[in-house]
Amino acid sequence: MTRDRGDQTTAAVAALAADVEDLGRKVHGVAQTAAQAAEDAGAARRAVVDVANLVSGRLAGSEGGERAAPDESVPPWLLGDNAEQARADLADLVGWLRSVYLHYHQAELGECWLWHPGVVAELTALRNAWAAAHFGDGASPARVMDWHDGYRPRVVQRLAKELADCHLDRHVAGGDREYRPVRVPGVEMSADIARWWASSHGSTAAPAPSLAVMAEARAARSARPDW
16 A cells, blocks of 8 residues: 555656646747747837838938939839839838837728728828938937827828728729729820910910710719719
């Protein structure tokens, strides 16, 4: 009996030791995970600061006495034609949204914001203004407050209107907000208008809209719910 009890005690101690060792491994794993998360968050913040410094440096160059060279300017989102650069720019913007923009009141973004080129352009411009206010030679508390009091609230208001009642289902093929190439109304008559204005500066009647231009305008009006 004494030997059996001793064997049981030994087994219990061994099991307890194994549990303690297993718990130690789990604690170590949690600590490693937490450390990695902190490192990732720090890397994200550093990336945002690096981008901000780059943007503010470009802005400082463009605000100098001489106009900045094209490769030193702040690239506009709507005119970009390099897919890899656009991907990198968008990734930088997403990092800034996560680290800065989305921490503010009413700064929520609709699920389809990426499908609105104007929204992406607005957010990119807001990010650039934030960088110029906080980093570089032009940074100042006054510019920071201008960003808080003026730029950010106005962008939030415009984006709220643009994205109101919009969702991804409206952007699918056949949806009412399916993307269509931008078209300038009446562009077929731009040459006629140019000749008329250059020759008369308004002293004679302007060319009458063509039947094709009129038909296009009527079709556009009928497709708009507010007409």
